[in-house]
Amino acid sequence: MSERNTLLRSLHDVGLSAWFGGSLMGAVGLNAAAGVVDDPRQRSRVASAGWNSWTPVNAAAIGAHLLGAAGMLMANRDRVRNQRGVGASSAAKTALTGIALGLTAYSRVAGKKVSDAGDVPVRSGAEPSLQTPAEVADAQKKLRALQWAIPASTGILLVVSALQGEQQRPAEQARGGLR
DSSP states (O other), X not given: OOOOOHHHHHXXXXXXXXXXXXXXXXXXXXXHHHTTOSSHHHHHHHHHHHHHHHHHHHHHHHHHHHHHHHHHHHHTHHHHHHBTTHHHXXXXXXXXXXXXXXXXXXXXXXXXXXXXXXSOOEEEXXXXXXXXXHHHHHHHHHHHHHHHHHHHHHHHHHHHHHHHHHHTSHHHHHHHOBO
Protein backbone atom coordinates (compact mmCIF):
# COMPACT_ATOMS: atom_id res chain seq x y z
CA MET A 1 0.00 0.00 0.00
CA SER A 2 1.31 3.46 -0.82
CA GLU A 3 1.87 6.35 1.56
CA ARG A 4 -1.00 8.56 2.65
CA ASN A 5 -2.07 11.47 0.49
CA THR A 6 -4.47 13.13 2.91
CA LEU A 7 -3.85 16.71 1.78
CA LEU A 8 -4.17 15.85 -1.92
CA ARG A 9 -7.28 13.74 -1.35
CA SER A 10 -8.81 16.51 0.76
CA LEU A 11 -8.16 19.15 -1.90
CA HIS A 12 -9.65 16.81 -4.50
CA ASP A 13 -12.73 15.87 -2.49
CA VAL A 14 -13.54 19.22 -0.87
CA GLY A 15 -13.01 21.08 -4.13
CA LEU A 16 -15.21 18.70 -6.11
CA SER A 17 -17.87 18.69 -3.39
CA ALA A 18 -18.04 22.49 -3.38
CA TRP A 19 -18.19 22.58 -7.20
CA PHE A 20 -21.03 20.04 -7.21
CA GLY A 21 -22.93 21.47 -4.24
CA GLY A 22 -22.64 25.08 -5.30
CA SER A 23 -23.87 24.38 -8.80
CA LEU A 24 -26.76 22.28 -7.50
CA MET A 25 -27.76 24.93 -4.96
CA GLY A 26 -27.64 27.55 -7.69
CA ALA A 27 -29.95 25.53 -9.92
CA VAL A 28 -32.39 24.50 -7.19
CA GLY A 29 -32.23 27.54 -4.93
CA LEU A 30 -30.73 30.71 -6.37
CA ASN A 31 -32.20 30.63 -9.87
CA ALA A 32 -35.64 29.67 -8.56
CA ALA A 33 -35.53 32.22 -5.72
CA ALA A 34 -34.83 35.01 -8.20
CA GLY A 35 -38.19 34.19 -9.77
CA VAL A 36 -40.10 35.31 -6.66
CA VAL A 37 -38.73 38.87 -6.76
CA ASP A 38 -41.75 41.09 -7.40
CA ASP A 39 -40.22 43.25 -10.13
CA PRO A 40 -39.35 41.05 -13.16
CA ARG A 41 -36.62 43.57 -14.11
CA GLN A 42 -34.81 42.90 -10.81
CA ARG A 43 -34.83 39.09 -11.04
CA SER A 44 -31.78 38.71 -13.24
CA ARG A 45 -29.93 41.23 -11.05
CA VAL A 46 -30.60 39.08 -7.96
CA ALA A 47 -29.55 35.85 -9.67
CA SER A 48 -26.50 37.50 -11.22
CA ALA A 49 -25.42 38.96 -7.87
CA GLY A 50 -25.54 35.49 -6.34
CA TRP A 51 -23.64 33.84 -9.19
CA ASN A 52 -21.10 36.67 -9.33
CA SER A 53 -20.45 36.23 -5.60
CA TRP A 54 -20.08 32.47 -6.03
CA THR A 55 -17.71 32.65 -9.03
CA PRO A 56 -14.43 33.28 -7.13
CA VAL A 57 -15.30 30.64 -4.53
CA ASN A 58 -16.16 28.18 -7.28
CA ALA A 59 -12.91 28.98 -9.09
CA ALA A 60 -10.97 28.27 -5.88
CA ALA A 61 -12.90 25.02 -5.38
CA ILE A 62 -12.21 23.92 -8.95
CA GLY A 63 -8.55 24.85 -8.56
CA ALA A 64 -8.30 22.84 -5.34
CA HIS A 65 -9.96 19.88 -7.02
CA LEU A 66 -7.62 20.02 -10.01
CA LEU A 67 -4.54 20.36 -7.81
CA GLY A 68 -5.64 17.42 -5.68
CA ALA A 69 -6.56 15.32 -8.71
CA ALA A 70 -3.24 15.96 -10.44
CA GLY A 71 -1.32 15.22 -7.26
CA MET A 72 -3.22 11.99 -6.63
CA LEU A 73 -2.68 10.91 -10.23
CA MET A 74 1.05 11.42 -9.82
CA ALA A 75 1.11 9.69 -6.42
CA ASN A 76 -0.79 6.70 -7.83
CA ARG A 77 0.85 6.55 -11.26
CA ASP A 78 2.11 2.99 -10.70
CA ARG A 79 -1.43 1.81 -9.86
CA VAL A 80 -2.80 3.69 -12.88
CA ARG A 81 -0.33 1.87 -15.13
CA ASN A 82 -0.42 -1.55 -13.52
CA GLN A 83 -3.70 -2.24 -11.71
CA ARG A 84 -6.48 -3.51 -13.95
CA GLY A 85 -9.31 -0.97 -14.26
CA VAL A 86 -7.51 1.98 -12.68
CA GLY A 87 -6.20 3.38 -15.97
CA ALA A 88 -9.66 3.21 -17.52
CA SER A 89 -11.36 4.88 -14.56
CA SER A 90 -8.64 7.56 -14.52
CA ALA A 91 -9.12 8.23 -18.24
CA ALA A 92 -12.90 8.45 -17.78
CA LYS A 93 -12.45 10.79 -14.84
CA THR A 94 -10.09 13.02 -16.81
CA ALA A 95 -12.58 13.22 -19.69
CA LEU A 96 -15.47 13.96 -17.32
CA THR A 97 -13.41 16.66 -15.62
CA GLY A 98 -12.77 18.27 -19.01
CA ILE A 99 -16.49 18.17 -19.78
CA ALA A 100 -17.42 19.69 -16.40
CA LEU A 101 -14.80 22.42 -16.85
CA GLY A 102 -16.10 23.22 -20.33
CA LEU A 103 -19.70 23.36 -19.13
CA THR A 104 -18.73 25.58 -16.21
CA ALA A 105 -16.78 27.99 -18.43
CA TYR A 106 -19.60 28.12 -20.99
CA SER A 107 -22.08 28.77 -18.20
CA ARG A 108 -19.99 31.68 -16.96
CA VAL A 109 -19.92 33.21 -20.46
CA ALA A 110 -23.70 32.88 -20.79
CA GLY A 111 -24.23 34.17 -17.26
CA LYS A 112 -22.05 37.20 -17.97
CA LYS A 113 -24.30 38.09 -20.92
CA VAL A 114 -27.30 38.06 -18.61
CA SER A 115 -25.47 40.00 -15.90
CA ASP A 116 -24.13 42.62 -18.32
CA ALA A 117 -27.64 43.23 -19.73
CA GLY A 118 -28.67 44.94 -16.50
CA ASP A 119 -32.30 45.25 -15.50
CA VAL A 120 -34.24 43.24 -18.06
CA PRO A 121 -37.47 41.38 -17.37
CA VAL A 122 -37.07 37.61 -16.83
CA ARG A 123 -39.11 34.84 -15.18
CA SER A 124 -36.24 33.56 -13.01
CA GLY A 125 -32.48 33.24 -12.95
CA ALA A 126 -32.43 30.85 -15.89
CA GLU A 127 -35.78 31.38 -17.56
CA PRO A 128 -36.69 34.25 -19.89
CA SER A 129 -40.10 35.85 -20.08
CA LEU A 130 -41.86 36.96 -23.24
CA GLN A 131 -40.46 40.47 -22.62
CA THR A 132 -36.83 39.35 -22.25
CA PRO A 133 -34.58 40.77 -25.01
CA ALA A 134 -33.56 38.10 -27.54
CA GLU A 135 -29.83 37.99 -26.66
CA VAL A 136 -30.57 37.63 -22.95
CA ALA A 137 -33.30 35.07 -23.63
CA ASP A 138 -30.85 33.03 -25.69
CA ALA A 139 -28.27 33.12 -22.88
CA GLN A 140 -30.91 32.15 -20.31
CA LYS A 141 -32.06 29.20 -22.41
CA LYS A 142 -28.47 27.96 -22.43
CA LEU A 143 -28.22 28.52 -18.69
CA ARG A 144 -31.42 26.55 -18.14
CA ALA A 145 -29.72 23.42 -19.54
CA LEU A 146 -26.29 24.18 -18.09
CA GLN A 147 -27.67 24.61 -14.56
CA TRP A 148 -28.43 20.86 -14.58
CA ALA A 149 -25.54 19.67 -16.74
CA ILE A 150 -22.90 20.96 -14.32
CA PRO A 151 -24.17 19.20 -11.18
CA ALA A 152 -24.83 16.09 -13.29
CA SER A 153 -21.26 15.98 -14.60
CA THR A 154 -19.69 16.79 -11.24
CA GLY A 155 -22.01 14.29 -9.55
CA ILE A 156 -20.78 11.60 -11.94
CA LEU A 157 -17.22 12.65 -11.05
CA LEU A 158 -18.07 12.04 -7.40
CA VAL A 159 -19.26 8.52 -8.27
CA VAL A 160 -16.11 7.77 -10.30
CA SER A 161 -14.05 9.05 -7.36
CA ALA A 162 -15.89 6.64 -5.06
CA LEU A 163 -15.11 3.82 -7.50
CA GLN A 164 -11.45 4.78 -7.42
CA GLY A 165 -11.52 4.73 -3.63
CA GLU A 166 -12.88 1.18 -3.81
CA GLN A 167 -10.11 0.23 -6.24
CA GLN A 168 -7.59 1.05 -3.51
CA ARG A 169 -8.89 -1.65 -1.18
CA PRO A 170 -6.36 -4.45 -0.68
CA ALA A 171 -8.71 -7.07 -2.17
CA GLU A 172 -9.24 -4.93 -5.27
CA GLN A 173 -5.51 -4.39 -5.66
CA ALA A 174 -4.90 -8.13 -5.35
CA ARG A 175 -7.61 -8.88 -7.95
CA GLY A 176 -6.41 -6.12 -10.28
CA GLY A 177 -2.82 -7.21 -9.93
CA LEU A 178 -0.21 -6.37 -12.46
CA ARG A 179 -1.15 -6.48 -16.10
